[in-house]
Amino acid sequence: MIAYFSLINIAGFISMGMDKYKARHHLYRIPEKNLFFIAILGGSIGSYMGMHLFRHKTKHKSFVLGIPLIFVSEASLSIFTFINLCK
Numbered sequence: 001m002i003a004y005f006s007l008i009n010i011a012g013f014i015s016m017g018m019d020k021y022k023a024r025h026h027l028y029r030i031p032e033k034n035l036f037f038i039a040i041l042g043g044s045i046g047s048y049m050g051m052h053l054f055r056h057k058t059k060h061k062s063f064v065l066g067i068p069l070i071f072v073s074e075a076s077l078s079i080f081t082f083i084n085l086c087k
Helices: 002-024 032-053 061-085
Strands: none
Touching: 002 032, 032 061
């Protein structure tokens, strides 16, 4: 489980960096739905870090609000699951 979340967050981070590079060099971009999909799969922390380190998608409200909302949702679900498993 730890390995999965490490890898998916690395993927989120790298995908933000790659999309920023492609945007600056006028290359084919990574679709926004794919960036969100990586975040939904558990890569929200890496995506958020990539957004801010690479200064990418920081002016798009869907990302500024969406990525943290995905993180809060995932964290809440994880806490809820953990509490119910410990009963």
